[in-house]
Amino acid sequence: MSNKNKLSVVGERDSVMIFKALGFITRYADKKDEIEKAVKQLARDEVPVIYITESAAEKIPETIAHFKSEPYPAIIPIPDKSGSKGLGMKGIRANVEKAVGTDIFE
Amino acid sequence: MMNVNPTRMELTRLKRRLSTAERGHKLLKDKRDEMVRRFMEYIRKNKKLRQEIDEKLAAAMSRFSTAQAVMGESEVAEALLCPAREAKIKVGKQNIMNVDVPTIRFSVEENKADLPYGFAFTSAELDQSVLDMSDLLPLLIELAETEKICNMLADEIEKTRRRVNALEHIMIPEMQETIKYISMKLEDNERGNITRLMKVKEMVTEDAM
Numbered sequence: 001m002s003n004k005n006k007l008s009v010v011g012e013r014d015s016v017m018i019f020k021a022l023g024f025i026t027r028y029a030d031k032k033d034e035i036e037k038a039v040k041q042l043a044r045d046e047v048p049v050i051y052i053t054e055s056a057a058e059k060i061p062e063t064i065a066h067f068k069s070e071p072y073p074a075i076i077p078i079p080d081k082s083g084s085k086g087l088g089m090k091g092i093r094a095n096v097e098k099a100v101g102t103d104i105f106e
Numbered sequence: 107m108m109n110v111n112p113t114r115m116e117l118t119r120l121k122r123r124l125s126t127a128e129r130g131h132k133l134l135k136d137k138r139d140e141m142v143r144r145f146m147e148y149i150r151k152n153k154k155l156r157q158e159i160d161e162k163l164a165a166a167m168s169r170f171s172t173a174q175a176v177m178g179e180s181e182v183a184e185a186l187l188c189p190a191r192e193a194k195i196k197v198g199k200q201n202i203m204n205v206d207v208p209t210i211r212f213s214v215e216e217n218k219a220d221l222p223y224g225f226a227f228t229s230a231e232l233d234q235s236v237l238d239m240s241d242l243l244p245l246l247i248e249l250a251e252t253e254k255i256c257n258m259l260a261d262e263i264e265k266t267r268r269r270v271n272a273l274e275h276i277m278i279p280e281m282q283e284t285i286k287y288i289s290m291k292l293e294d295n296e297r298g299n300i301t302r303l304m305k306v307k308e309m310v311t312e313d314a315m
């Protein structure tokens with residue numbers, strides 16, 4: 001079965017369970033190696049979009065950096081139930097700094 | 107400066123290379139400028155989406171955990187066991203300044219029930235959080251696309267900028283200096299030659315007299 005038109009989400013059970021209601025592929029993972037395994041498996045299955053909770057994303061920066069410059073999958077950090085830690089914003093800042101040389105958003 | 111033989115042939119070769127490098131430099135610079143312009147458009151959009159999602163998603167999730175607390179975790183899990191809708195997307199390719207970036211679109215599906223469960227055993231909080239999430243879905247998909255584009259553009263811009271800088275600050279000055287060195291060396295040889303000829307001529311005329 002092709003996964004090319006699916007969305008997926010990785011993170012702590014409590015935070016990502018709700019995505020099930022929308023028909024996302026949900027993977028529950030808490031520990032570093034579990035998260036990594038889930039993300040890599042989804043990437044191998046050619047799921048184009050992987051949402052990952054910020055607290056999970058913090059644990060696997062290398063894996064995320066690895067997929068960053070490839071067209072698929074898009075790994076997108078999302079806030080978890082305790083709110084946003086600003087990781088997504090930090091990613092935007094990093095991109096701006098990389099492209100323009102300085103952070104022009106204040 | 108490069109290590110070359112100061113010959114006329116080398117000089118023409120270098121001059122040709124220099125003009126190619128200069129043209130390449132100009133082209134790359136234009137490419138970089140245009141890419142930065144495009145990038146700024148996307149990053150602004152990205153920032154706006156990100157702010158909106160950070161806010162709304164956190165709210166939906168906290169409502170969901172309230173639902174969990176009210177109903178009990180296993181009941182919630184059971185209610186969500188069978189998804190009412192399947193979030194489907196269409197992926198494609200788009201070319202921005204020669205960078206292949208993905209396009210991710212929400213593919214519209216037939217309207218199914220809003221909630222994946224009956225009303226009997228579930229709480230209003232769960233209903234609301236599920237509905238909130240489905241409202242957020244198009245935004246989430248847009249965010250995924252925009253953020254990926256930004257990542258890839260930033261990467262490409264960095265690469266292009268490195269190339270521009272390498273040409274501007276290393277390759278081109280180096281070639282210019284080498285060209286100068288060769289032409290000076292050649293002129294010097296020429297002068298030496300002329301002096302020698304003059305000297306010979308003097309000697310010859312002296313002999314004849």
